[in-house]
Amino acid sequence: MHHPYDVLTPDSLAMLQVISETGSFAAAARQLGLVPSALTYRVRQIEDALDVLLFDRTARQARPTEAGAELLREGARLLREIDAVANRVRRVATGWEPQLTIAVDGVVSPHTILELVEAFYAMAPPTHLKLRDGILTGTLEALTSGNADLAIGVSVEGSNVAGLQQGLLGELLFIYVVAPHHPLASVPEPLTDATLLQHRAVAVADSAQRGGATMGLLGGQDVLTVDTMQAKVQAQLRGLGGGFLPEPMVRPYLEAGHLVARRVARPERNMRMHYAWGGPGFTAAGRALQWWLNQLQSSATRRALLENHHHF
Secondary structure (H helix, E strand, C coil), X not given: CCCHHHHCCHHHHHHHHHHHHHCXXXXXXXXXXXXXXXXXXXXXXXXXXXCCCCEECCCCCCEECHHHHHHHHHHHHHHHHHHXXXXXXXXXXXXXXXXXXXXXXXXXXXHHHHHHHHHHHCCCCCCEEEEEEECCHHHHHHXXXXXXXXXXXXXXXXXXXXXXXXXXXXXXEXXXXXXXXXXXXXXXXXXXXXXXXXXXXXXXXXXXCCCCCCCCCCCCCCEEEECCHHHHHHHHHCCCCEEEEEHHHHHHHHHHCXXXXXXXXCCCEEEEEEEEXXXXXXXXXXXXXXXXXXXXXXXXXXXXXXHCCCCC
């Protein structure tokens, strides 16, 4: 007996589709350029391998059985997928990457990232996109470890990595904010480190697999650690602690009175944010990566990636 792998070929699936569409073995044989006995033999081979009857032969027409109808549905789907794979392979051969992974830092506007994704898909590229979250040094580590092809929102220096290339996104101001009902909302400014030390800080964990960095924390301070910038914002809105957050990210909450900005005694934190690509073993950008790099050449796009947090 034949194994299903041997008989469920694209040719045989297409043949079954023709039988179903023409309604008879004889008509299908004429369309396929086969003698009827050869066509019947091939159908019986498939039926023997699957141990099912695919067509009801008692009627004048070749009507699919329930099992046959299911195979026809699945066969049509498989044939479409084969066509899609063939088209994708042909387009990949023209310079498109099979997959592009982008590490996006938590300070970057998800709204703007998704707008770029939408514009990318509008070209109907063969490249699969994968977005992965990053925080602090973990955003760059995703790139240098080979787990990403592009990192957007890099806040650490990567000049010591061979082959790494960087572009400037812009500067991002971090401000200290608390909920209006938090004790620090009514303490005289500027808030000293000694004052901050008496209250819990909310921190977002570095996504780096090895090491990692902390920002704005004091030794011995009580800390609530969360995994995302969105969770940090929500924790501070609830008054669970205070901490530094990007000004554009909290601007709508400040305007609505849900958060209060507090001046601190330590120097203002203005961070230069970058995007990065390349690294060890990098040769040249494929068409998908080149498209994203071209978008990042736009000053309006770079500004939106850091500023556009107020769209919901």
